[in-house]
Amino acid sequence: MDIQTRLFERIKIKDNIKFLFPALIVLISFFSSFTAIAQDDEAVQAGKKLFNANCAACHKLNKRAVGPALRGVSVKYDREWLYTWIKNSTAMVKSGDAQAVAIYEEYNGSVMTSFPQLSNEDIDNIIAYTDYIPPAPVASATVPGAAPGQSGSSGVNNNIILGALALVFFILIVMLFLVQKTLLRIAVASGVDIKPETKPKRTPIWLAFVQNQLLVMVSVVLLLLSSAYFVYGYFMQVGVDQGYMPVQPIHYSHKIHAGANQIECKYCHSSARVSKHSGIPSLNVCMNCHRNIAEYNGEEDLENGYTKDFYTKEIKKLYAAVGWDETNQRYTGETQPVKWVRIHNLPDFVYFNHAQHVEVGEIACETCHGPVEEMEIMYQYSPLTMGWCINCHRETNVKVESNEYYAKIHEALSKKYGVEKLTVAQMGGLECGKCHY
């Protein structure tokens, strides 16, 4: 992609649109030839698709998960046996097949889902995928390797250009200095007398300022007012923790979960739908996915030290807390509840209900919590002050559509205020007792 955009820009700069399309075409064909070389086997492709759809929930290629690792499974078992097993494993265990019973017992009697819908051909494809060993990463490494190299060199280029420019400026300054020196010398030589101009003596500015009483008054008043403004500002931010970004016991990245993986907020914070608390998800919710995701394979942020290794270590912390024995794929029962640092703290005397806002009002989580999907470390986005609440209540319309509860009230109130849409404030959302009890 890097090359592509760079090329694109360069072409654009040249403003030669005729070159653009052929260049792109060349580029695309260049890449596609690459992929064609890498994935020559259609069966492997089909197998991969099927594997991800049907098997990946319990199996990994190289590692034991809920079920055994599948790399090289065709070597271990007879092809026909595999057909029968995949289509109906339970029957096979019941029939007392030695191999089947052995594997059944090895995995503590967990039953493998039957896949009668898979044809023998499908199974062949899956096996082809599990047997496929991708070519040594030397060839493919050239492409990803090329991009950083290129970008690195362009950085050097910039530096050189900047350095050259600095040099030129320096030379210019030196030259100017030399010219002035020469001119002065010429002037001295030609007998011209150059004297610095002498100004008539004036009262110094500070004295003039002190003598002007009005000005002193005005500036004192201004000074007082502005300092009062800053003092007020200082005091008003006491207890406002906007931007509070504490270090958490487990480095949980909302950027990866909500951003890269597009997990819906309310999947984990499910009680926000029904309760006043959004709830910090219990660890069993994490394990819904992390039972199978034991290591991090996404993008890295090397600048901040967020390597794959770093993230994988954080997943291990989760396993330690929930008591998950990775090698044996079972819970040990030894748990260490995670002590998260609470970020959003409302005072005790404020009643806030998530369900009212999220479910009834259909307010997006981001309205108050900000761009969570971009937050590597979670922080408090909104000030959570009363003024902030009130403003929103004044501006936000109540979602009354298809809610039987509002039907009568809304009709009467909108008639009273003569408006189509009612704000929360008009519904009584500014009354003290609605939030303070």
Next chain:
Amino acid sequence: MASNKTYWKNIAQLDPSDEAVKKLEQNEFVSKLPEDFLSDEKTLEESSTSRRDFLKYVGFSTAAATIAACEGPVIKSVPYVVQPEQIRPGIANYYATTIADGFDFGSVLIKTREGRPIKVESNPDAPTLGIANARMHASVLSLYDTLRLQGPTANGQDVSWDDFYLQAGAMLKALAATDKEIILLTPTLPSPTTQKIIADFIAAYPNVRPVVYDTISSDAALNAYETYYGQRALADYDFSKAKAIVSVDADFLGDWQGGGYAKGYALSKTPHRDHGKAEMSQHFQFESNMSLTGANADHRIPCTPADQKNILAYIHDRLIGGSAGQLSADLKVFADKAISALKSSGSQGVLVTGLDDDAAQAVVLAVNTYLSSAAFQPEQPKLIRQGNAKEVQEAFQAIEAGSVSGLISVGVNPVFSFANGNALAEAISKLEFSLSFTSKIDETAAASQFVAATPHYLESWGDYEFKSGHYALAQPTIRPLFDTQQFQDVLLRLAGKNSKFYDEIKAHWNESILGSSSWSKALHDGYYSIESSVENSIPDFSALDVSQLRTATSSGMSLVLYSKTGMGDGQQANNPWLQEFPDPITRVSWDNYLTVSMSDANALGLQNINTADGALNGSYAAVTVGTQTLKVPVIVQPGQAKGTVGLSFGFGERMGLKDEMQTGVNAYTFYQNFNRVQNVDVKLANGEHEFACVQLHNTLMGRGDIVKETTLEVFNTKDKAYWNPMPQVSKDHIEFDVTSPEVDMWQEFDRSIGHHFNLSIDLNSCTGCGACVVACHAENNVPVVGKREVRKSRDMHWLRIDRYYSSASTFEGDNETKENISGIGDSLNTFGEMEQAAANPQVAFQPVMCQHCNHAPCETVCPVAASSHGRQGQNHMAYNRCVGTRYCANNCPYKVRRFNWFLYNKNDEFDYHMNNDLGRMVLNPDVVVRSRGVMEKCSLCIQMTQKTILDAKLKGEEIKDGTFQTACSNACTTGAMVFGDLNDKESKVAALHEDDRMYHLLEHVGTKPNVMYQVKVRNTDEV
């Protein structure tokens, strides 16, 4: 222009030689400040801290505090590792369970938040005893009692349960081998499975003899029922089917025969116009002490216990036949009235008695059978009292004599609650084997070798049969907080069984009770009933001998023992909610006392004094029954029968209680032979007792705008304007209703849209039971302030139940007396007399909380607008905004605002539930805990109404009537409190708002409250 006038404040200032004036010109005070103002001078001089140092310290600590305050605290949140499916943080779960502590029995719902039980509510669906009284509401706090036993002990040492089983089991086996008798002393356990387990246990250890011990016995009633119906049980009553109720010393709105009758009673006591004319029941009460039941009666006749027996015999003789005995003239009038009421009501009449006398109880059975009373239901008897006084006494005698070798006491504390407790304690400590199942180290546990820590009922399994065919299930609502085991589990293991109590219950229910019904459903509901159509044969009462009742006489004073609404038998004495709960009649909290009639008090020199600050003091009396003497503080009780004194059970315990809870005297000392009536000698003793009383004993003086009441006759024959007039104000010489917009100075809110909450309180069906007071405490995190603070009128009850006396036969009578006063001399006398509550006053109860005025006087005076009005009718109080000027409390005509004089939570100066981690678990997380210097008051449970609204929004549906509730209306089982949306024209509360009986408190002030009252109607005329 300046004037030359001399201003003076004091005549003395005019005299230039006055020393004091001269001195005052120099000094602020004539004399020096008292020395103890800053300890004494000497220490001040010797102190090394100079003024400079002091300022340095202050400066430093202020700066340090300021810097520290800028740094926000780091708050940790710890989610579940594996979240239980049914728990969602922030959402309450309700579980149906059963309370059965041997005294209180009821089906209840437990509200839990994040796994913590925080509130007890009635189970409205349960057909039997689905009503929670004040003690049951408070029982959730007893779960979080810091003095609960945390594990088993043997010989005073903490042991593990394994060691406990090893040691106790060995002792049991040794005793069984030598066939030495062991007594298994239990309270009434109407539990089918427990009885089975006990039977199995006895099969394993045949030397064990079970004895059932009710601390407050219903022995006489049980004996009478057993004699005529062949089963040890109690006849049930349904007062909703009664038109004439005659009660001879039966406090059936209190704890008589297990209680639970208030609901039916209130139904019949509210005037209903089914057939044109309004009808309601008529209630005669013959009693000695002023009981809750007597206070609600239409005719209350104070009389001695001997008189009561005579009256019972008289009623029996006049109705069924026999030579009627003698009655004094004034009693005869009322006895005849009662008899004619019974006669004219036919099968709608009912007679009850609480006398501890077999014959008296038999008379009741005979009379009700004779009347074929519809309210009398002997077919399905109640099983919640089983105690056998004779057996208990024999057992205790055997223990004292040493003819028994062991005692296993289960949830009872006989050393405290048996009349001869001290001797019993000594005997128990000498026994070979003694084991006490208890949840605290009480007097009996202290005397026992082995103490088995039992869980609270909210941590326990259980099954009960309240009434034959009516079953209830108990389930744990929280994991045991401490290392405790249920008594049934311990018995099972000692008997060598492997199963747990839960398995036994389930098996037994599936086998013998449920039939084809589902166990899960029964557990979910908390109850299960089998409709039986057993027709009892009518017993033959011809052999009943009432001669002993006819001739009963008394000599000297009689002591009548009773149980209080708040404390009951005293099991929950360590519960600060119940200690602070003011008694409905005397309005005294944190105490028990001797109630004495005015004439007896005068004769004995006993008195009550109101001190200048409004607190109440009382003399002490030396009370002697037999050889036992106690020094008891005295309350002069209007309506106490002359020649009788009353004293309540439940107080005076000293072990297993925090220091502050060790209040009152132990009335069980006087409870000889399980008879509530004892001959007594009362003398004046030294000293003066300080009470914590929240309302003095003055009468209402006909202030009819506070408590309005009328008689059924007036109610039926006269116009509303006569008995419930609207106050008038005059504008331009024209009279207007005070509620008319014409005379309104205020701008009216438009409340026609959305909800408009109103609470209706029916003075007819309010029995003053106080369940709402405790429910309000639990729901709203109301703090407990302690006896010292209550005495200073700093009680924090958001909801109080005022008790008003009237000296005349009705409150209107007061008005007439007042109006007929002529001349100043007469007025002084008459007012003085009227202020003295009479020998037999009328009583009215009136629950008062914030009236949520639409024109609220508190709102206009708040300088910071902390008190404001909501469109839904609630008067809001923003605690975080309040600066504590207390202007609002000054300006409130109803005096319902409460000020936090101290920080009542996390404060070492107080030792109640809010001051320890365990006790704070009961707090409702939806309501803020208020801090010092903040005004608070009833919010009309806005957290509950808001929750209801949110639920409706989430479901997207309109709110049906009855869904809106407050803690008090929810706790009110008699239906006196009805809460709802006035804008919902179909709602009950909207109908009540239009009712003729509706009035507002102090209507003439023009506050337009959102709490309304219904005029009390008394059925004092002939039926």
